[in-house]
Amino acid sequence: MRPGKMRGGIRFSHPLDGLSSPFEDLPTPSVVTVALQQDRSGVCALRVKKNDVVLAGQIIGESPRPNGASIHAPISGVVTELIKAFQDFHGRMVPAVVIESDGAANPCEIPADTDPLAAVQQAGVVCFDHKTDPLAAKLEEARSRKVGTLIVNALDGEPLLSSRARLLLEQAEAIAAGIDALKKILDLGRVILTVDANAAEAIAAATRAFSGAVQILPLRNRYPQAVDYLLVQRALNVEIPYSLGVRITDIGALLVDVEAMAAVGRGQPVVERFISVATGKGHVKNLRVAIGTPIRAVLEHCRITPEPGGKILAGGPMTGTALSGLDQPVTKEFAGVFVQGRSEVVKLEEAVCIKCGRCVEVCPMRLMPFLISGFSEKGRLAEAAQHDLFACIECGCCTYLCPVRIPMVQFIQFAKGQLMAQRKGV
Amino acid sequence: MTLRELIQMVVVLTIVTSVCAGGLAAVKLATREQIDYQQIKFIKEPALKKILADYDNDPISDRLQVVTGKDARGRDVKTTFFLAKKGGTVKSLAFEASGPGYGGPVGVMIAIDPQQDEVQAVAVTTQSETPGLGTKIVDDPAFPAQFANKPVSANFNLAAAGGQIQAISGATVSSNGVSAAVTRGVELYQNVKSQLGL
Amino acid sequence: MESVLTAILTVGAIGMLAGLILGVTAKIFYVHVDPRIGQVSDILPGANCGGCGYAGCTDLAAAIVQGNAPANACKAASDELAQEIAAMLGISVDTQERQVAQIFCQGDAAAAERKFTYMGIQDCRAAQEVSGGDKACRYGCLGLGTCVRACFFGAMHMGPNGLPVVNTELCTGCGSCAQICPRHIPKLIPVSQKAATFCSSHDVGRAVKDVCTVGCLGDGLCKKVCPEKAVTIEKFLAVVDPAKCTGCGLCFEKCIPRIIQAVVLTRDSKKKAA
Amino acid sequence: MAARVVNEFTKGFWKEIAPLRFALGICPALAVSTKVESALGMGFAVVFVLCMSNVLVSAVRNVVPDKVRIAVFISIIATGVVIVELVMQAYFYPLFLVLGIWIPLIVVNCIVLGRAEAFARKNPILLSLSDGLGMGLGFTLSLVVISSIREILGSGTWLGMPILPEAYPGFGFLLRPPGAFVIFGLILGIMNLISARIEKKRA
Amino acid sequence: MKEPGFVVAVGPHIHSGNSVRDMMLHQIIALLPAVAAAFLVFGADTLRVAAIAMGSAVFWDAVLQKLFKRSLSIGDLSAAAGGLVLAMLLPATVPWWVVVLGTLVMLLLGKHVYGGLGCNPFNGVLIAYVALLLSYPGLVGDYPVPTSDMMMTQNSPLLELKDKGAEFLDETFPLQDLFLGSTLITGTIGEVSKLALLLGGLFLVLRRKISWIIPAGFLSGLAGFAAVFWLIDPETYASPLFHLLAGGSLLGAFFLATDWTTSPVTKTGMALFGLVCGVMTMAIRLWSQWPEGAYFAVFMVSMLTPFFDKLRPKVFGSKFGSHRQVQF
Amino acid sequence: MSQERIEFGEIVATDGRTAQVRMKRSSQCAACSCAGLCSPFGKDWMVVAADNTLGAAAGQKVRITYRVAGEVKASFILYIVPVFALLLGALLGSAIDPFHNTDLSAVAAGLSFVVVSFLLIRKYAAWKYGRNRSYHPRISEVLSGPER
Amino acid sequence: MQDYLLMIVAAMFINNIVLIRFMGNCPVVGVTSSYESALGMGAAVVFVATMAGTTCWIIQKTILEVLEIEYLQTLVFILVIAALVQFVEILMQKVAPPLYRALGIFLPLITTNCMVFGVSVLNIKEEHSFMQTLVFSLASAVGFALVLLFMAGLRERMDATGRVPQLLRGVPITLITAGMMGLSFAGLLGMV
Ligand SMILES: Cc1cc2nc3c(=O)[nH]c(=O)nc-3n(C[C@H](O)[C@H](O)[C@H](O)COP(=O)(O)O)c2cc1C
Numbered sequence A: 001m002r003p004g005k006m007r008g009g010i011r012f013s014h015p016l017d018g019l020s021s022p023f024e025d026l027p028t029p030s031v032v033t034v035a036l037q038q039d040r041s042g043v044c045a046l047r048v049k050k051n052d053v054v055l056a057g058q059i060i061g062e063s064p065r066p067n068g069a070s071i072h073a074p075i076s077g078v079v080t081e082l083i084k085a086f087q088d089f090h091g092r093m094v095p096a097v098v099i100e101s102d103g104a105a106n107p108c109e110i111p112a113d114t115d116p117l118a119a120v121q122q123a124g125v126v127c128f129d130h131k132t133d134p135l136a137a138k139l140e141e142a143r144s145r146k147v148g149t150l151i152v153n154a155l156d157g158e159p160l161l162s163s164r165a166r167l168l169l170e171q172a173e174a175i176a177a178g179i180d181a182l183k184k185i186l187d188l189g190r191v192i193l194t195v196d197a198n199a200a201e202a203i204a205a206a207t208r209a210f211s212g213a214v215q216i217l218p219l220r221n222r223y224p225q226a227v228d229y230l231l232v233q234r235a236l237n238v239e240i241p242y243s244l245g246v247r248i249t250d251i252g253a254l255l256v257d258v259e260a261m262a263a264v265g266r267g268q269p270v271v272e273r274f275i276s277v278a279t280g281k282g283h284v285k286n287l288r289v290a291i292g293t294p295i296r297a298v299l300e301h302c303r304i305t306p307e308p309g310g311k312i313l314a315g316g317p318m319t320g321t322a323l324s325g326l327d328q329p330v331t332k333e334f335a336g337v338f339v340q341g342r343s344e345v346v347k348l349e350e351a352v353c354i355k356c357g358r359c360v361e362v363c364p365m366r367l368m369p370f371l372i373s374g375f376s377e378k379g380r381l382a383e384a385a386q387h388d389l390f391a392c393i394e395c396g397c398c399t400y401l402c403p404v405r406i407p408m409v410q411f412i413q414f415a416k417g418q419l420m421a422q423r424k425g426v
Numbered sequence B: 001m002t003l004r005e006l007i008q009m010v011v012v013l014t015i016v017t018s019v020c021a022g023g024l025a026a027v028k029l030a031t032r033e034q035i036d037y038q039q040i041k042f043i044k045e046p047a048l049k050k051i052l053a054d055y056d057n058d059p060i061s062d063r064l065q066v067v068t069g070k071d072a073r074g075r076d077v078k079t080t081f082f083l084a085k086k087g088g089t090v091k092s093l094a095f096e097a098s099g100p101g102y103g104g105p106v107g108v109m110i111a112i113d114p115q116q117d118e119v120q121a122v123a124v125t126t127q128s129e130t131p132g133l134g135t136k137i138v139d140d141p142a143f144p145a146q147f148a149n150k151p152v153s154a155n156f157n158l159a160a161a162g163g164q165i166q167a168i169s170g171a172t173v174s175s176n177g178v179s180a181a182v183t184r185g186v187e188l189y190q191n192v193k194s195q196l197g198l
Numbered sequence C: 001m002e003s004v005l006t007a008i009l010t011v012g013a014i015g016m017l018a019g020l021i022l023g024v025t026a027k028i029f030y031v032h033v034d035p036r037i038g039q040v041s042d043i044l045p046g047a048n049c050g051g052c053g054y055a056g057c058t059d060l061a062a063a064i065v066q067g068n069a070p071a072n073a074c075k076a077a078s079d080e081l082a083q084e085i086a087a088m089l090g091i092s093v094d095t096q097e098r099q100v101a102q103i104f105c106q107g108d109a110a111a112a113e114r115k116f117t118y119m120g121i122q123d124c125r126a127a128q129e130v131s132g133g134d135k136a137c138r139y140g141c142l143g144l145g146t147c148v149r150a151c152f153f154g155a156m157h158m159g160p161n162g163l164p165v166v167n168t169e170l171c172t173g174c175g176s177c178a179q180i181c182p183r184h185i186p187k188l189i190p191v192s193q194k195a196a197t198f199c200s201s202h203d204v205g206r207a208v209k210d211v212c213t214v215g216c217l218g219d220g221l222c223k224k225v226c227p228e229k230a231v232t233i234e235k236f237l238a239v240v241d242p243a244k245c246t247g248c249g250l251c252f253e254k255c256i257p258r259i260i261q262a263v264v265l266t267r268d269s270k271k272k273a274a
Numbered sequence D: 001m002a003a004r005v006v007n008e009f010t011k012g013f014w015k016e017i018a019p020l021r022f023a024l025g026i027c028p029a030l031a032v033s034t035k036v037e038s039a040l041g042m043g044f045a046v047v048f049v050l051c052m053s054n055v056l057v058s059a060v061r062n063v064v065p066d067k068v069r070i071a072v073f074i075s076i077i078a079t080g081v082v083i084v085e086l087v088m089q090a091y092f093y094p095l096f097l098v099l100g101i102w103i104p105l106i107v108v109n110c111i112v113l114g115r116a117e118a119f120a121r122k123n124p125i126l127l128s129l130s131d132g133l134g135m136g137l138g139f140t141l142s143l144v145v146i147s148s149i150r151e152i153l154g155s156g157t158w159l160g161m162p163i164l165p166e167a168y169p170g171f172g173f174l175l176r177p178p179g180a181f182v183i184f185g186l187i188l189g190i191m192n193l194i195s196a197r198i199e200k201k202r203a
Numbered sequence E: 001m002k003e004p005g006f007v008v009a010v011g012p013h014i015h016s017g018n019s020v021r022d023m024m025l026h027q028i029i030a031l032l033p034a035v036a037a038a039f040l041v042f043g044a045d046t047l048r049v050a051a052i053a054m055g056s057a058v059f060w061d062a063v064l065q066k067l068f069k070r071s072l073s074i075g076d077l078s079a080a081a082g083g084l085v086l087a088m089l090l091p092a093t094v095p096w097w098v099v100v101l102g103t104l105v106m107l108l109l110g111k112h113v114y115g116g117l118g119c120n121p122f123n124g125v126l127i128a129y130v131a132l133l134l135s136y137p138g139l140v141g142d143y144p145v146p147t148s149d150m151m152m153t154q155n156s157p158l159l160e161l162k163d164k165g166a167e168f169l170d171e172t173f174p175l176q177d178l179f180l181g182s183t184l185i186t187g188t189i190g191e192v193s194k195l196a197l198l199l200g201g202l203f204l205v206l207r208r209k210i211s212w213i214i215p216a217g218f219l220s221g222l223a224g225f226a227a228v229f230w231l232i233d234p235e236t237y238a239s240p241l242f243h244l245l246a247g248g249s250l251l252g253a254f255f256l257a258t259d260w261t262t263s264p265v266t267k268t269g270m271a272l273f274g275l276v277c278g279v280m281t282m283a284i285r286l287w288s289q290w291p292e293g294a295y296f297a298v299f300m301v302s303m304l305t306p307f308f309d310k311l312r313p314k315v316f317g318s319k320f321g322s323h324r325q326v327q328f
Numbered sequence F: 001m002s003q004e005r006i007e008f009g010e011i012v013a014t015d016g017r018t019a020q021v022r023m024k025r026s027s028q029c030a031a032c033s034c035a036g037l038c039s040p041f042g043k044d045w046m047v048v049a050a051d052n053t054l055g056a057a058a059g060q061k062v063r064i065t066y067r068v069a070g071e072v073k074a075s076f077i078l079y080i081v082p083v084f085a086l087l088l089g090a091l092l093g094s095a096i097d098p099f100h101n102t103d104l105s106a107v108a109a110g111l112s113f114v115v116v117s118f119l120l121i122r123k124y125a126a127w128k129y130g131r132n133r134s135y136h137p138r139i140s141e142v143l144s145g146p147e148r
Numbered sequence G: 001m002q003d004y005l006l007m008i009v010a011a012m013f014i015n016n017i018v019l020i021r022f023m024g025n026c027p028v029v030g031v032t033s034s035y036e037s038a039l040g041m042g043a044a045v046v047f048v049a050t051m052a053g054t055t056c057w058i059i060q061k062t063i064l065e066v067l068e069i070e071y072l073q074t075l076v077f078i079l080v081i082a083a084l085v086q087f088v089e090i091l092m093q094k095v096a097p098p099l100y101r102a103l104g105i106f107l108p109l110i111t112t113n114c115m116v117f118g119v120s121v122l123n124i125k126e127e128h129s130f131m132q133t134l135v136f137s138l139a140s141a142v143g144f145a146l147v148l149l150f151m152a153g154l155r156e157r158m159d160a161t162g163r164v165p166q167l168l169r170g171v172p173i174t175l176i177t178a179g180m181m182g183l184s185f186a187g188l189l190g191m192v
């Protein structure tokens, strides 16, 4: 099958360095901090009290939405503190639970749920992508819209991240089981697996595990094709607009990633994440990390000493979120860890655009980034919106290539924020 | 807005414009002579002085007006010929012609020896060419000198158009204006020569 | 003489025609325009700053003339101008006290901690969006000068310590700065106000102490000492009621971080009398 | 009164100097500023028209109905312009040739109508005369400044007299239309700079 | 401070390393073959003009940056590159003061009055070139006889075409010489060797420093237009190949029309821009007083750049509607 | 390419179901430095007849809403079409030359073509916009009470 | 035909009414911040200049020259142009109210614009025939409209992403840009 044509974007030179490095288990930390909002479900309702004893996998935060994802205790131990306003890595103030490990791994007994959708909901599975929607809600929506095509994504979102490809290689069976579970919920006519064309071993593993039931679509590395809308376009050749309220399920397709499929396949509550750790010099390790583990522990395990004046990112180097400190715990939203030394930090300035057009050439949404960001800079927000501001997916390709290093993505975010605030104000 | 106001407006405007026109007509009457004199003095005289040599009369007063054609609306177009005489015989005949230049029409004064049917001299009278470029047709004496002492039947076009005149480099358009003016002038001369009674 | 007559008759006729057309046009498009609108908008400052809520000075002028806005609706015009407008229109105007902006934060680089180093657009609103701003205090001034750029009247500048400074002589009290600041640090106070707490933090004292040496602890020492009961504590922040405060200064001494201070309206300074 | 007369006169030289302050009457300032000589001629023509129209407008200010006032003003101005045209033809013929179409175009110069509308129709004759004289001379001054720069740098002369050394090759660009635009633009920039400086000093 | 202060910023957190300096350096390198070719033909004067142009450009840039109170950024090499391109448009015999004046005009009117690099609507090099050509036609528009007697002037191929027609062009200027450059051919410094220009241009295209679309459009527009007239009347009109190889076609196509700031940013815009430039070049060569039209053409057509840029691609997914209304 | 336009104005007169509303020609006039001098005989406002469905009274400020043809299209029809008619007429006139005086013929034919073009525009406008009420201005909101 | 073609090219570009003949700078400086209003204004000027040019020519030939009062040209022309614009406005409002409403501001901007008056005078000065008057006025006005349009485009681009120094913003930079546009037209020298 032929992939849809993609315009723009960037082909990075060493995309999958970490494919050959197996997942290591990070030793269970003695204390974890679990934020009670880790996905689009909203803030979960607290289900434990201070000094409660919890088992690993026990629900400590219940989703406010019927099909939302609940939050489970990643380790067994004692609740030592309930934090009312914990500032998470987005800057949001959310409640959090601190659990001190009892040293033993005491798993919680989970009654096997017969309804597969309820099982997904119970396990707190989310889509481990940029948006972290709860998977059950997505499945519910997909079922109501009679979705017949499933796209399973094993492409890693950004350069230097390799956890999805590696996961496909290591846990192809679990992923296959996950897909089977989805087949029970949805009437799937077609399943497509998108995978990096360079990940030959992973493709081989997938071919073995799926035994022909799944169409495998190898794609040459090209950032940001893993963004949901672009990926649907590559897989199905349909362009769904970003920001117009059109959803992927509207065209009868559902996009999930391999990590979510593996979680469904394992049938266990989600209490861990598979992440890649990298520094400015390249890939370091692939890790399996308990949710709530502070970044400090991750870095210590990888023998990385962060430099003052450097950057610690949750996620990849293109769209990752910079952390203000090392105490931030890993959450379901954590895609990876990327550490930059002081000298590697890119300095973006409010320079004057020289109209070289590189940003226009590279923008996968075919926007005019320099204009949008220029309007934003000058406070001409209406004109920014006129130039399709809201179609920008903030992938950062424009800024990456800009020779004068205008912080276009930030200007775009700024304009969006101001406009949304105005809209709310009205 | 009443009818009264409307009438008032019309009346005021009519009066004001009439008064203005009357005043202007008076000024015009008072200055007419002076304007005619100035026009000839400043436009014609320097050029005449430049191109006419060897005469003992006042060519400005010895001038003839001859109908040389019709304009688009069928009215007569007149050309003024200045006569330079020596001892009563007409030595030269000077008149103006114009051609298209870069910044507008270029006017030249042409002096022709009616006996020899030969162009004696040419001088630029009016022009609005670019200073330093097109104005070389005035400032560079070598250029108009090319026209002198050539029979009226000569080809006064620029060399590029097959004629004998070397254009000023960088000012081809202005040069062409002069050469077109002279070409038209000698044509006109040949057409009306008989009417001049010489 | 004949030519003079020709001129007069011709041009007179053209003038008459023009007059007719003009008259007919005027008749078709006739309307009464209140001349006072122009006069009022001549008096107004003409900055079109929008502080009054109308689209521009002319719009406001029309509203004032039609009685839809008070004569002193322009925030930027001085009292005298308002009086002048009122006098012209023959209406009265209740004089409102002039207000000026003051900066309610003193956490400069030496006094307040920063969580991290912010790199990006030099605009406080943008910085606020990035992990909630770099200042450790959630309420403190971010110091990127967005308010300064928003001031239409050039009444603000960034001080040497990285905090904005209001020139109260130029400040018209239009409130643009207060509106644009993501942390609402500039606040309008009446010119007669004697004392104020130059801090905006609603955090509890302990948390404030951790991040800033000049933050309001909300311990209420000032409230206790104030003879006029002019100070109240609202969510861990002391607030001075300008109507009650006499400026006696008793509270100044009691305040541990010394953030309750006299308001000094001199040029280029809100600086303490301490 | 005398102070007001002086004031109305002097404001035309810096505070309200046209066309440098207001973007009005740009065209003649560009067109006739190749040489200082023609700039002066044009300037004086405008001075005459302005004074005449200001005085006449002021004289009839209480008689003319409001609706036709601008038509009347225009007639008056046009009359002044034609007088200039005729007189110039009669007595300053070479200048008339240089200025050409720009003499009749004074009639549409916004400065002239602008002063009639904004000043003369509200003020007595003496003040209007003073205003017209000041504004007109200010306009002349603007033209002279622009034309001096163009003439000196463009051809090395001022009012026809050689100023720069013989060897100065001239910069013909400045004598051409684009040069006029550029010089005008740069002068406006410099004026802004000076005003900003003055403002700063005052503050 | 308890923690090391990490940097927090919005992504992307890595950068391609593109920079103005890098782009300008590429441009300078790309012109080196042309400079070398001119050196072989015109001798040391080539280097004199190039050095004066680059030096004075950098000097004026620094002075004007000071004057306009901008931070000093001569290190971005933009002035140096601009100076070198200007030198390409001048004859090797041009006096030093003309070059110095030209770079002043270039940096003042083509850069600093508009706010510095990237803000100018017209290419400074072209502004300077046209201003100089109009002011000193003899010094800038006349070309020396290569190597032998540089005091004499000689017709460039296009001037020869303009003056004498197309009849003997092939004999006077063998295409091979036009392409490789030789002492038979005079012109500006940058017009000597088309091979050198092509090498430089392809270098820029392959290194992705300029878009291939503009030169392609330019050259095809020029060749197409020339071909029409040549096919109608090969006696009077020169062949498209001659027009491609003579004068500044390649210089204009690869080094002037591709100026980032004054050319369009969208692909369609670039294609049209190039095409119109090419056609305009031919129109000027055929009908105006100037023998060469490439430089004027680029200058003029950059007025249209804002309009070409309105021809932008459809936004991703715009089949479903307009993105201008937010519907979150 | 038509668009909905909203303008603000003041009622100067009412008669039955329609009201004469005076409105600023455009906000752009406010920003212009010429301050009305552009139009010595004109004015920077215009009066339109609007459907007075809300029963507003003279002196009230109102919002009026109407659909207009796009500016570009309108200026093309009203400005460019007559000019081309003039050109075409003059060309034809001077080519056929019925009066044996090219200027006179051109003038006569040109002027008659302009008149015809205006008649055609009138027909077109009536056909295109006349029946559709949405092109007719209507008062959509009363913003303020009468003056004083 | 060739003559008219050359006249058109010359009037539109080579002797562009704004950039080379220096007429009508005020609107170029004032109106050109948006591309739509430049288009509307341009169309209005094309209309008014053509109408005024031809009307003035007719007046000149049938009244002024016949009565030998050419010296009153300035006075008569300005009155005629003003009345004409007024008249046309009434006419347009009657002919097509919806279209007229869409245009709003553009017509009255014209009367004191020296370009309209200048073209009318130039026609007489350069002794054009009626056809030439028509073509010259039209072409000059189109040249004006083009400058307006190009300037609007360039300014839109400059405003969006440029950083013109404060001191030069607005009129000064527009003038300089106009100069540059005129400079580029030097490429067409010699075409007529
Ligand atoms: C006729 C033709 C010529 C092409 N030439 C080039 C080329 O010169 N350079 C290039 O990068 N791609 C060239 N391509 C390939 C396309 O640009 C293609 O989109 C690109 O290789 C990316 O392909 P992808 O879909 O695998 O990402 C050419 C394609 C065709 C059909």
Ligand SMILES: Cc1cc2nc3c(=O)[nH]c(=O)nc-3n(C[C@H](O)[C@H](O)[C@H](O)COP(=O)(O)O)c2cc1C
Residues within 6 Å of the ligand: A005, A006, A007
């Ligand atoms: C010299 C050359 C010329 C080309 N010309 C065109 C062209 O004119 N139009 C076109 O669509 N593709 C053209 N291509 C092909 C493109 O490179 C490519 O196939 C197409 O743009 C799709 O590329 P994409 O997949 O990167 O979008 C050309 C390629 C080369 C090498």
Ligand SMILES: Cc1cc2nc3c(=O)[nH]c(=O)nc-3n(C[C@H](O)[C@H](O)[C@H](O)COP(=O)(O)O)c2cc1C
Residues within 6 Å of the ligand: A007, A008, E205, E206, E212
């Ligand atoms: C000499 C040359 C000619 C090209 N011609 C075209 C072309 O005509 N059309 C086109 O779309 N791409 C063409 N390309 C390729 C594009 O520049 C570019 O590679 C392609 O549009 C997108 O490629 P990418 O998606 O792989 O980056 C050409 C490349 C080269 C080097």
Ligand SMILES: Cc1cc2nc3c(=O)[nH]c(=O)nc-3n(C[C@H](O)[C@H](O)[C@H](O)CO)c2cc1C
Residues within 6 Å of the ligand: A128, A129, A130, A131, A153, A155, A156, A157, A158, A224, A226, A227, A228, A229, A257, A315, A316, A319, A335, A393, A394, A395
């Ligand atoms: C707007 C946006 C949406 C994205 N959506 C997805 C997505 O749906 N799936 C994915 O694998 N990566 C996506 N990414 C990639 C993202 O950068 C990041 O790599 C993922 O969060 C890590 O899996 C997206 C990136 C952006 C900027």
Ligand code: SF4
Residues within 6 Å of the ligand: A359, A362, A363, A364, A365, A366, A367, A368, A369, A391, A392, A393, A394, A395, A396, A397, A398, A399, A408, A409, A412
């Ligand atoms: S961040 Fe937005 S504008 Fe920039 S390339 Fe990505 S989608 Fe385009």
Ligand code: SF4
Residues within 6 Å of the ligand: A352, A353, A354, A355, A356, A357, A358, A359, A360, A369, A370, A398, A401, A402, A403, A404, A405, A406, E265
């Ligand atoms: S890449 Fe940067 S410099 Fe180039 S056009 Fe885009 S914003 Fe401007």
Ligand code: SF4
Residues within 6 Å of the ligand: C124, C140, C141, C142, C143, C144, C145, C146, C147, C148, C164, C180, C181, C182, C183, C184, C185, C186
């Ligand atoms: S007061 Fe507000 S806007 Fe001003 S610098 Fe401080 S944070 Fe920024």
Ligand code: SF4
Residues within 6 Å of the ligand: C100, C101, C150, C151, C152, C153, C154, C155, C156, C166, C170, C171, C172, C173, C174, C175, C176, C177, C178, C186
């Ligand atoms: S300081 Fe604030 S309130 Fe005072 S004038 Fe400036 S913006 Fe307005």
Ligand code: FES
Residues within 6 Å of the ligand: D024, D025, D026, D027, D028, D108, D109, D110, G022, G023, G024, G025, G026, G027, G112, G113, G114, G115
């Ligand atoms: S338009 Fe020429 S002076 Fe205003």
